[in-house]
Amino acid sequence: xxxxxxxxxxxxTAAVVWVNGARQPAGxxxxxxxxxxxxxxxxxxxxxxxxxGTAFRLDAHLDRLARAAAALEIALPADVRATALAxxxxxxxxxxxxxxxxxGPGAGGAAPPPVAGxxxxxxxxxxxxxxxxxxxxxxxxxxxxxxxxxxRAMTAGLKTLSYTDATAALVEARRxxxxxxxxxxxxxxxxxAASSNLFAWDGATLLTPPLSCGALPGITRxxxxxxxxxxxxxxxxxxxxxxxxxxxxxAFLTSSLRELAPLVRVDGRALGDGRPGPVTRELAAAYRxxxxxxxAA
Amino acid sequence: xxxxxxxxxxxxTAAVVWVNGARQPAGxxxxxxxxxxxxxxxxxxxxxxxxxGTAFRLDAHLDRLARAAAALEIALPADVRATALAxxxxxxxxxxxxxxxxxGPGAGGAAPPPVAGxxxxxxxxxxxxxxxxxxxxxxxxxxxxxxxxxxRAMTAGLKTLSYTDATAALVEARRxxxxxxxxxxxxxxxxxAASSNLFAWDGATLLTPPLSCGALPGITRxxxxxxxxxxxxxxxxxxxxxxxxxxxxxAFLTSSLRELAPLVRVDGRALGDGRPGPVTRELAAAYRxxxxxxxAA
Numbered sequence: 321x322x323x324x325x326x327x328x329x330x331x332x333t334a335a336v337v338w339v340n341g342a343r344q345p346a347g348x349x350x351x352x353x354x355x356x357x358x359x360x361x362x363x364x365x366x367x368x369x370x371x372x373g374t375a376f377r378l379d380a381h382l383d384r385l386a387r388a389a390a391a392l393e394i395a396l397p398a399d400v401r402a403t404a405l406a407x408x409x410x411x412x413x414x415x416x417x418x419x420x421x422x423x424g425p426g427a428g429g430a431a432p433p434p435v436a437g438x439x440x441x442x443x444x445x446x447x448x449x450x451x452x453x454x455x456x457x458x459x460x461x462x463x464x465x466x467x468x469x470x471x472r473a474m475t476a477g478l479k480t481l482s483y484t485d486a487t488a489a490l491v492e493a494r495r496x497x498x499x500x501x502x503x504x505x506x507x508x509x510x511x512x513a514a515s516s517n518l519f520a521w522d523g524a525t526l527l528t529p530p531l532s533c534g535a536l537p538g539i540t541r542x543x544x545x546x547x548x549x550x551x552x553x554x555x556x557x558x559x560x561x562x563x564x565x566x567x568x569x570x571a572f573l574t575s576s577l578r579e580l581a582p583l584v585r586v587d588g589r590a591l592g593d594g595r596p597g598p599v600t601r602e603l604a605a606a607y608r609x610x611x612x613x614x615x616a617a
Numbered sequence: 618x619x620x621x622x623x624x625x626x627x628x629x630t631a632a633v634v635w636v637n638g639a640r641q642p643a644g645x646x647x648x649x650x651x652x653x654x655x656x657x658x659x660x661x662x663x664x665x666x667x668x669x670g671t672a673f674r675l676d677a678h679l680d681r682l683a684r685a686a687a688a689l690e691i692a693l694p695a696d697v698r699a700t701a702l703a704x705x706x707x708x709x710x711x712x713x714x715x716x717x718x719x720x721g722p723g724a725g726g727a728a729p730p731p732v733a734g735x736x737x738x739x740x741x742x743x744x745x746x747x748x749x750x751x752x753x754x755x756x757x758x759x760x761x762x763x764x765x766x767x768x769r770a771m772t773a774g775l776k777t778l779s780y781t782d783a784t785a786a787l788v789e790a791r792r793x794x795x796x797x798x799x800x801x802x803x804x805x806x807x808x809x810a811a812s813s814n815l816f817a818w819d820g821a822t823l824l825t826p827p828l829s830c831g832a833l834p835g836i837t838r839x840x841x842x843x844x845x846x847x848x849x850x851x852x853x854x855x856x857x858x859x860x861x862x863x864x865x866x867x868a869f870l871t872s873s874l875r876e877l878a879p880l881v882r883v884d885g886r887a888l889g890d891g892r893p894g895p896v897t898r899e900l901a902a903a904y905r906x907x908x909x910x911x912x913a914a
């Protein structure tokens with residue numbers, strides 16, 4: 321009794337999907353249900369923003385992907401970059417590019433098979449999801465997650481598929497009426513947001529949690545630190561607690577898709593005057609200039 | 618340029634696969650690459666052992682699945698139990714049953730869509746993967762993972778799809794020449810193994826880490842605690858460190874598939890005389906009796 325595959329719910333936003341080097345219909349079934357990316361989050365990924373048809377800092381993302389794959393001993397096929405470029409060329413000019421690499425289909429059990437099978441590579445390009453128009457004007461309100469980021473996890477610092485905690489924190493934040501979630505690490509230090517890095521301006525120095533607090537080595541985070549250095553804005557990667565965050569004059573979150581998103585409220589308390597501040601605006605404008613220079617966007 | 622779907626690598630062991638209530642060819646493509654179970658580990662699962670065609674304690678597993686789904690606000694379709702029973706009836710008499718529930722296909726971003734789409738349910742039955750014949754006779758050697766379990770994670774105690782750390786710990790254990798990985802929690806207390814609960818016998822009391830140390834509320838763990846109580850074996854759910862584990866006279870790991878697996882070595886140090894001990898053997902035999910009584914296996 322084997323039925324014909326049931327139609328899948330339409331993928332809501334993907335425009336272009338490539339699986340293992342071949343373009344597929346976006347609404348098709350693409351993967352085995354036994355893919356270890358699905359059964360065990362056994363894989364890694366990158367999300368890249370596309371400006372005017374150019375993927376910003378694609379090679380930095382691919383380098384990070386390669387490092388994470390090597391740490392998990394997942395083979396990274398040589399054609400991933402070419403597939404990403406092909407998919408971007410077929411997608412909208414303003415888009416998000418997601419590259420996902422899993423260990424591929426496999427028997428049950430968390431241990432990888434002794435002899436590796438072929439991995440799975442998915443490249444998906446989608447029109448950039450619209451942000452609330454007020455995001456950059458009004459800023460975000462964050463909820464402090466009840467659970468902690470584990471700065472000593474096996475996979476700390478790697479962008480693996482294990483995002484359940486980020487989703488759970490955003491579900492909790494939504495219940496609390498907030499837009500975002502901020503994680504503390506297991507030693508009560510600020511770590512990052514659900515899927516963004518965190519910056520705070522204390523009036524004299526731009527602070528961001530070091531990777532030892534469980535922060536991911538964000539590509540945008542790195543770009544912002546370089547921009548701050550180039551502009552003479554003092555910056556420091558050092559641990560800080562929630563007390564320092566709520567006492568900050570300004571704060572913002574960074575991610576490839578949202579760029580620099582002002583953070584104006586934490587657990588209902590306004591940061592500074594509760595509005596995006598001048599340092600945030602200056603660095604956001606500088607980041608936009610950087611994007612324009614590199615993507616001719 | 619849309620190619621016909623490429624053939625997927627054959628699923629190595631699955632005999633029966635149901636997706637969203639319909640049986641599918643095991644080697645087919647079943648899922649959208651945009652399924653949030655694949656992109657974000659946004660889902661939960663259960664693994665159940667089938668003895669003589671009967672899934673042992675299926676309802677306890679389904680209860681745990683329902684609790685985890687509710688915590689993540691993922692709808693659990695009403696027909697999951699019926700699908701599981703149908704799949705088990707079609708599979709081998711001695712099998713593993715895996716039930717996976719994800720939030721289904723969705724746009725990128727860790728936040729669940731404001732309006733939930735249909736979830737994805739996969740039920741897969743596979744012949745029970747063979748264990749090394751010497752497992753129960755000689756016991757397992759474990760490596761202590763370099764990373765920690767997070768007992769204060771958002772999803773602590775929930776069996777979510779985020780198993781990357783377990784896989785990474787087993788990769789590390791294999792490099793160290795060990796069969797298994799033991800996790801400490803962030804406060805240096807024993808938590809559990811990669812995907813099994815941990816028990817130690819100190820000569821007078823059967824110890825197992827409490828859930829507050831990041832241990833999953835295992836179905837087999839619960840059965841073993843009940844068997845110990847019924848047989849007058851003193852047992853205590855209390856925190857203990859690695860020093861107590863390596864000083865134990867006996868230890869074993871529990872999971873639905875492996876039942877009670879003797880643990881005889883930790884980081885190269887023998888526990889007791891380095892062989893499975895009498896308390897482990899007694900409880901393993903009692904567990905087998907329990908299975909026989911409930912499954913007529």
